[in-house]
Amino acid sequence: MYQYNQFDKHFVANRAKQFRSQVMRRLDGSLSEEEFRPLRLMNGLYLQLHAYMLRVAIPYGSLNSKQMHQLAYIANKYDKDYAHFTTRQNIQYNWPKLKDVPDILDDLAKVDMHAIQTSGNCIRNVTSDHFAGASIDEIADPRPSAELLRQYSTDHPQFQFLPRKFKIAISGSPNDRAVIKSHDIGLLMKYDESGNLGYEIYIGGGLGRSPFVGKLLKGFLPKADLLPYIEGIMVVYNLNGRRDNKYKARIKILVHENGIEKIKQEVEENFLIQKQNFKQPSDKLISAINERFKLPDFKQANIDNYKIELKQNAQFSNFIKNNISEHKNKDYSIISVSLKNIGETPGDATSKQMQILANLAKQYSHDELRISHEQNIILPHVHKSDLPKVFKELQKANLATNNIGLISDIIACPGMDYCSLATARSIPIAKQIAKHFNELNLEEEIGQLKLKISGCINACGHHHVGHIGILGLEKQGKESYQITLGGEENLSMNIGKRAGPGFSSDELLPAIKRLIEAYLSLRQNPDESFLASYKRLGEKPFINALYPKEEKANVA
Amino acid sequence: MLHKQQKAFSNITAKSIIVRNGFFEKAEIDNSKNILEIDGNAKISQIDLSKDMIIIEFEKFADGRGFSLAKLLRQNRFEGVIRAKGNLLVDQYPLAIRCGFDEIEISLAHAQRQPQNQWQEVLTRTNNNYLDRLMLA
Numbered sequence: 001m002y003q004y005n006q007f008d009k010h011f012v013a014n015r016a017k018q019f020r021s022q023v024m025r026r027l028d029g030s031l032s033e034e035e036f037r038p039l040r041l042m043n044g045l046y047l048q049l050h051a052y053m054l055r056v057a058i059p060y061g062s063l064n065s066k067q068m069h070q071l072a073y074i075a076n077k078y079d080k081d082y083a084h085f086t087t088r089q090n091i092q093y094n095w096p097k098l099k100d101v102p103d104i105l106d107d108l109a110k111v112d113m114h115a116i117q118t119s120g121n122c123i124r125n126v127t128s129d130h131f132a133g134a135s136i137d138e139i140a141d142p143r144p145s146a147e148l149l150r151q152y153s154t155d156h157p158q159f160q161f162l163p164r165k166f167k168i169a170i171s172g173s174p175n176d177r178a179v180i181k182s183h184d185i186g187l188l189m190k191y192d193e194s195g196n197l198g199y200e201i202y203i204g205g206g207l208g209r210s211p212f213v214g215k216l217l218k219g220f221l222p223k224a225d226l227l228p229y230i231e232g233i234m235v236v237y238n239l240n241g242r243r244d245n246k247y248k249a250r251i252k253i254l255v256h257e258n259g260i261e262k263i264k265q266e267v268e269e270n271f272l273i274q275k276q277n278f279k280q281p282s283d284k285l286i287s288a289i290n291e292r293f294k295l296p297d298f299k300q301a302n303i304d305n306y307k308i309e310l311k312q313n314a315q316f317s318n319f320i321k322n323n324i325s326e327h328k329n330k331d332y333s334i335i336s337v338s339l340k341n342i343g344e345t346p347g348d349a350t351s352k353q354m355q356i357l358a359n360l361a362k363q364y365s366h367d368e369l370r371i372s373h374e375q376n377i378i379l380p381h382v383h384k385s386d387l388p389k390v391f392k393e394l395q396k397a398n399l400a401t402n403n404i405g406l407i408s409d410i411i412a413c414p415g416m417d418y419c420s421l422a423t424a425r426s427i428p429i430a431k432q433i434a435k436h437f438n439e440l441n442l443e444e445e446i447g448q449l450k451l452k453i454s455g456c457i458n459a460c461g462h463h464h465v466g467h468i469g470i471l472g473l474e475k476q477g478k479e480s481y482q483i484t485l486g487g488e489e490n491l492s493m494n495i496g497k498r499a500g501p502g503f504s505s506d507e508l509l510p511a512i513k514r515l516i517e518a519y520l521s522l523r524q525n526p527d528e529s530f531l532a533s534y535k536r537l538g539e540k541p542f543i544n545a546l547y548p549k550e551e552k553a554n555v556a
Numbered sequence: 557m558l559h560k561q562q563k564a565f566s567n568i569t570a571k572s573i574i575v576r577n578g579f580f581e582k583a584e585i586d587n588s589k590n591i592l593e594i595d596g597n598a599k600i601s602q603i604d605l606s607k608d609m610i611i612i613e614f615e616k617f618a619d620g621r622g623f624s625l626a627k628l629l630r631q632n633r634f635e636g637v638i639r640a641k642g643n644l645l646v647d648q649y650p651l652a653i654r655c656g657f658d659e660i661e662i663s664l665a666h667a668q669r670q671p672q673n674q675w676q677e678v679l680t681r682t683n684n685n686y687l688d689r690l691m692l693a
Contacts, residue, residue: 007689018681022647030670035645038618121618151686157654158627161620227690238624239596277631279691 002062002147002292004112011154012114016105019043023102042122042160044115045101049420054093054101055118056108060128060146060170061089061371061378063113068358068369070111072351078104082350085339087411087462088167089127089371090118094418116154121162123153123234127169129177130372133293134334134380136326140189140197142172143293145226148281152227159234163241164249166234167206170199174491179373181205181214181493182465184251185233188491190220198222203233203263204255207459211495212252215260217267225271228278232271236263296366296381298329303384316391318444319402324387327380333387335365335379336372337394338401338409342438345427346412347375356397364390374411376404406443407451407516408434411462415455415472422455424472424479425505429453432509437516446516449530450489465489467531468515469496470508481508483515485542486534497539499546511546518545573667574639575649576659578676583661593641596621600628607636611661614642623655630656646674650681 004012019039026036044055056071063071071091075083078100084092096104108114118125126149133141149168153159159166169178170187180186186202199221205214221229233251240258242248255263310317325334337357340346349357357377361369364386370378382390394400403409410433413419415426430453437443452466456473463469469484480502487496503511516530522541523533534542572583592604595613603610610629612622626638637658643666644652652660662670 007684010684011686014681014684018647021677025646025670025674030674031645035617039645039647121620148690151690154686155651156687157651157685158620158623160651161618161623161648235624235628239621243619243621273628273631281690285690 002059002143002289005288008112009109012109012112012116013106015043015114015116015155016102016109019105020102023098038120038161042117042120043105044118045098046119047420048094049416049418049422051095052098052101053418054096054104054115055086056091056093056113056115057118057125058089058091058113058371059150060126060132060143061130061373062132062143063369063371064367065358065362065369067111067113068354068361070107070113072354072358074104074107075354076351077107082348083354084345084414085347085349085371085375085377087347087373087375087413087460088125089130089373090125091371092414094414119165120160121164121166122160123149123156123162123166123168126150126153127167127178127183127373129171129173130370130378131177131325131334131380132172132370133295134327134332135173135175136328137175138173138328139191140172141293142170142178142187142189144286144289145187145189145199145223146170147289147293148226148286149230152230156234159238162234162238163243164246164251166237166251168230176490177372179462179465179489179493181491182207182211182462182489183214184237185230186214192220192222196222199226201229204252204260205493206250206252207462207464208250209247209457209459210252210256211459211464212256213493213495215255217260217264224280225275227281228274229267229271231274231278232267232269235270235274236266240266295328296368298332298381299383300331301383301385303331306384306387309388313388315395315400315402316388319391319400320387322402322406323404331384333382333384335382335387335390336404337377337379337399338403339376340403340409340434341398341401342403342408342434343431346410346430349377353397353399356393356399360390360393374409376409403434403438403443405448405450407437407446407449408443410434410451410453411466412453413455413460415453415461419455419460421458422472423457423474424455424481426453426455426461426470426472429470429472429481429505429508433512436509436513442516445526446520447526447529450487452487462489463487464495465493466496467529467534468512473502475502479505481505483511483546485539486531488531499539499543501547514545514548515542518542571664572661573664574659574661575667575672575675578672578679580667580672580675594625596625598625600625600632603629603634605629605632605634609637609639610634611639611641612657614640614644617642617644617648623651626652626656646670646678649675650678653679653682654685654687 046053168185169183171178172189188200201218202214203217365379366381410430412426412430416422453470454461454463465487471482484496488494589608592607593611641661
């Protein structure tokens with residue numbers, strides 16, 4: 001777990017002070033609204049549909065119990081006693097008052113947290129695998145690299161006014177849980193043939209209105225070259241990215257319009273300049289970072305109680321089946337706590353729930369918590385002998401929903417209920433679908449299925465990479481929901497294909513029902529997932545289910 | 557094509573102010589200097605590095621290309637004066653200095669709205685930054 005040193009603390013406190021001065025200069029007229037806007041954005045403050053929204057960074061998704069307690073305190077003191085965990089490992093407060101924001105930033109700084117570069121046309125919060133440092137399938141812990149990139153990109157003097165926002169994600173496991181190919185830069189840690197650690201680098205991925213799968217930029221970059229190479233990419237983007245059209249300003253468009261080969265050549269040329277000029281961080285600094293991500297001291301204890309509970313308690317064993325992932329240490333488990341309680345807003349947590357999770361982390365997870373891009377909260381290091389106790393506590397707090405990876409574990413953006421960009425509601429749609437399949441007790445039967453909902457073409461709900469994606473649009477004053485099929489995240493990332501005309505909000509659930517019924521009748525066996533069936537059979541039977549012939553006849 | 561190489565220096569009028577070391581100075585015309593004026597479209601390989609001064613124009617404060625151009629000039633061992641010309645925000649001043657700019661030319665109206673004391677205040681922000689620490693520690 002990264003602990004701030006004096007430098008970090010000083011920097012964050014200073015930055016909060018700077019923001020206070022910016023707010024004052026806005027109020028006394030020194031700064032126009034147009035001038036103030038990028039400054040408030042690079043400090044995480046948005047103007048939303050009904051109010052300001054403050055987006056706080058949770059760097060690479062890691063936090064400790066003290067920080068989680070403070071997030072709960074802020075939600076209680078300055079907001080409506082809840083907050084929203086986002087798909088980019090941030091937390092959003094939806095109702096802060098502008099006058100309170102400098103105080104909130106001070107309160108965050110007290111626990112080494114901040115809202116720096118969570119918005120604006122700069123390098124955003126670097127995201128990573130929410131199982132980093134815990135998962136059995138990991139090649140290397142990506143967090144020291146993510147932390148290095150955080151330090152590098154924070155207040156980087158060249159890159160605060162880029163053509164557009166810039167997102168970097170890093171995975172230390174070949175089972176990519178950070179969706180690296182949907183980022184401006186995606187880094188995959190790997191070893192070369194001689195056993196040296198480095199990165200495979202993807203560029204120009206993205207969702208939004210023009211989705212692209214990231215393209216391979218470099219097969220292997222030695223670890224020590226990371227910063228000069230990233231600098232090379234950033235200089236090429238800053239100088240050449242389009243500034244004439246906001247919708248064509250991301251690096252994905254630059255790569256698409258120029259071709260990956262041309263971009264590769266320019267990056268390599270600039271990388272050489274950077275390598276000559278870049279003084280590498282000292283070994284001392286690097287090892288000081290590594291030191292902070294050391295594995296906790298794992299305890300040794302008998303796990304018989306866990307084995308007995310598994311046999312005797314069906315609710316417990318169901319929870320274990322869906323919400324547990326395999327840990328590096330065979331006597332430990334990773335718990336995913338679902339924030340998708342049926343009928344509630346995906347990603348929302350109340351202050352009380354945050355406090356309970358903080359206490360559980362302190363007592364049972366070596367004081368660590370993680371936020372996943374799927375808007376769930378992870379207890380990364382729980383000894384198996386503690387699992388029965390933790391499960392009981394989660395049950396009491398209404399946090400034991402055992403739907404991780406199932407149809408009701410939906411990613412949804414805030415949609416028209418909060419967002420000024422949205423063209424349709426997404427939260428009520430998510431609630432409706434989750435409730436339906438839960439009531440029929442079908443979630444388990446359907447199995448692994450990623451359903452993702454965005455309330456506009458900006459695609460914050462990642463619908464492009466949902467096995468089933470739903471995109472809410474506005475057609476002639478009414479909400480219209482387009483369905484995409486066959487999207488996929490991880491390293492085989494694939495953009496889902498639009499199935500056909502949109503559905504009204506009333507027609508949507510029946511359409512999803514037909515789709516699922518078709519899958520259940522078409523699958524070879526219960527182990528064949530929706531995505532596997534779709535890949536085997538192609539889109540046709542699924543499209544037929546969505547648009548049955550009789551209905552078409554009726555319309556005609 | 558959009559390069560304004562060799563653009564006459566005389567079009568800097570008394571309506572501008574130069575911010576240098578946090579202080580406002582009236583923009584003077586120094587005909588003895590060998591000056592080149594470029595904008596964000598400039599290609600670094602085509603710039604004559606023997607000039608005394610290179611002026612990089614910022615058409616809009618939000619167009620950050622000038623920051624990378626200044627840095628590249630310094631990386632290419634340009635040792636003359638680099639001036640930013642455009643109504644940059646006070647908060648961009650420390651960034652500009654860190655990228656290698658020596659001074660900023662702003663309009664009189666901009667200087668009136670964002671007075672000298674504000675430019676002096678932000679100068680301390682050039683210290684204690686992550687990048688210097690990473691590269692020098």
